[in-house]
Amino acid sequence: MLDRKYIVENVEAVKQNCANRNITVDVDRLVELEVQRRGKLQLVQDLNTQSNAESKKIGQAKDSEERESLKVSARALREQKDSAQAEHDLIDREIKEIQLQVPNMAHAECPVGVDDKSNLELARGKHTCREFDFSPLDHLEIGEKHDWIDFEGGSRTTGNGFYFLKGDLVMLDLAIQQFAMVELSKRGFTPTITPDLAQDSVLEGIGFMPRGPETQIYSIENMNLSLIGTSEITLGGLYSGKTIAETDLPIRLCGISHCYRTEAGAAGRASRGLYRVHQFTKIEMFVFASPEQSDSMHEELRQIECDLFDAIGVPYRVVDTATGDLGGPAYRKYDLEAWMPGRGESGEWGEVTSTSNCTDYQSRRLNIRYKVKDKKGTHFVHTLNGTAFALSRALISILENHQNADGSVNVPECLQAWVGKSVIGQVPAI
RNA sequence: GGACGGAUGGCUGAGUCUGGUCGAAGGCACCGGUUUUGAAAACCGGCGACGUGGUAACGCGUCCGGGGGUUCGAAUCCCUCUCCGUCCGCCA
Known part of the structure; x- marks a missing residue:
């Protein structure tokens, strides 16, 4: 606010x-x-x-x-x-x-436009889009072929849009989590496992509307608790009401949590398979910074996201989000859109990460301040967040980009140690 | 889940029985000064946040874990919630 x-x-x-x-x-x-x-x-x-x-x-x-x-x-x-x-x-x-309805101000360089059509492509990743010498499958076809993804079972036990992950895909999923946590630790982020539920007041502080007809949030009946849509909520809430010494800034956290979204009214070809689901795991970066630090910190988060997707060998483009597509809290937002060969008719870009500088918009609501030693008074910190990996979409990008003609999938080198294999889904030679 | 005890400023810790002189003693830490070649020690002084008015000096209001109540008046009395101890129960 x-x-x-x-x-x-x-x-x-x-x-x-x-x-x-x-x-x-x-x-x-x-x-x-x-x-x-x-x-x-x-x-x-x-x-x-x-x-x-x-x-x-x-x-x-x-x-x-x-x-x-x-x-x-x-x-x-x-x-x-x-x-x-x-x-x-x-x-x-x-x-x-x-x-509460007034959105954050936007960065001067932020492209102006009422929707995502005005988003501006800033850069491409290290890897170019691959030319297939066979007809690539989409991730769901690959997943079902190996019994890695079971939406039918998810639907039976929980409901439409829920799924089970099984077999080597689970190993790949866990490998991505390990890889992310290790990489982020190296870069000064504190690994954090957060609750998957938070108080409604915290959701509101971050900028979500936990209840009401438009909500994307699952809430718990008769309690002021909701399932979080991202650990941005709990990581931000962690410091609510706190005053941080300026010398402790920036504080870098990387949270891992399950994320729950009702995704009301979203369906269709574009949200096939794991692309838009009610529950997924996400590794999220969250930073408390001083106003002087926040712009460069935002660039740092964007660079980390690029490095991580370069490391798993997935082609992507970086997009500067237009004003109309920013959401309420963001001052500026960059999205990484990965190339997904199985998406649409012949491949499409699909959003895999997003990093926002929310300046003091969230900290004012959550009352998170910082104090300069020997100076009177306190100021609101700036908060930033960025996706390291949303596991569901990271899996899509790996399965579709690294698939082989026989339906097997090459494991990115940086993940092989944790998966224990360099290729998954290989039919054993008889 | 049950029974007690507790929560006070950056930390520590009085005040709560017996409501007003308490935004809150003392100590530590910190800052400025005296002293010293320098430092330590000693001594003197300062030292919370937010809001509001004012160019400013400063004035005013709010804040003693959160919320509510009693009262002209609450850190202090009552209710409630949360959290932290200790003991018991249960459990991965």
Whole structure:
């Protein structure tokens, strides 16, 4: 969420930003209410001063007669204060409601456009798209051929969109996790296994809406808990309400969790197989940084994502996300889109990672600050997140890019030690 | 899951029985100064956050784990939740 003072002082910029992001918010109403609220707050504080003074006199009163008469006036003042406070709170709630809808400001270089058509390709990965001398299968065909992916079983036990992973694909899945954790540890990230559930207030702080008709979140009945859609939620929540010493920044965490998404209304050829599922495992990078660090930290996260996908031999392109496609919290967002030969008619790019600089948008909601030693006051930290691997989509990209004509799949060299094989799905020679 | 005990500023720790003089003693740490060739020690002074008004000095408001209540007034009394100890039960 943006600072109210900032919104009031930058009305036109905020409105333009909302338009660029294709989000409708009544900014003028917020400003009008905020001006009202300031006045009301002043009144509340004045009345409080008076009634505090009156109450203090009671303690020093000489006799019970004086005491009783002071009680009457003190009570009256307190009642006036309470009613002014109630009016203030009412206005405050309405402001809060609008304020939560206002998206973060966007980076000056962020491509402007109302949807993903304006996304800008920035770079390509180390590996070029492969020319197949056979007709490549999609990951689901490969997976079902070897009994690695079982959607039918998932559907029977849990529901549509759930699946079992089996056999060597599980080994590959775990290998990717190991590889990511080791690589990220080397780069200063603290490996973190997080809860798969979080309090609704934390979801909201990160920028999710846990309940309501539009929600993508599974929530627990009769509790204020929801299944997380990403460990960004728990990693951000980990420091909620904390004040961090500036010298401890940046704090780099890499979380591993299951991610749960209802994916309401999403279906079709483009979300076939593992591409869009209700549950997957994800290794997520999360960074708390100072405002001075956040831009370069964002580049660092993007570079790590590139390095990881270069390492597993998957071709990809890097996309600078347009304003209309940023979501609420992001100031700037880069996506990696991997080449998926089995997707669509003859291969398509599919989003595999995403890294966002959320500046102080999340930290203001979650109240995460940092303090400079020997300086008065605190400031909100900047938060950044980035996908290392979303396992479901990483598996798609490996299966489809590294498949062989006989249906087997080459294991990227960096993963072979953990898989224990250089090729999986090979039919043993008879 | 049951029974007690606890939660106070960066840390430690008084205050809670007996409500007002408590935004909160003392100590540690930290910062500035005196002293010293320099350092240590000693001594003197300073030292929370947020909001709000003000160019500023500064004023005002809020905050003693979270929420609610009693009262003119709550760190202090009552209810509730969370967390941490200790003992018991159960368990991977």
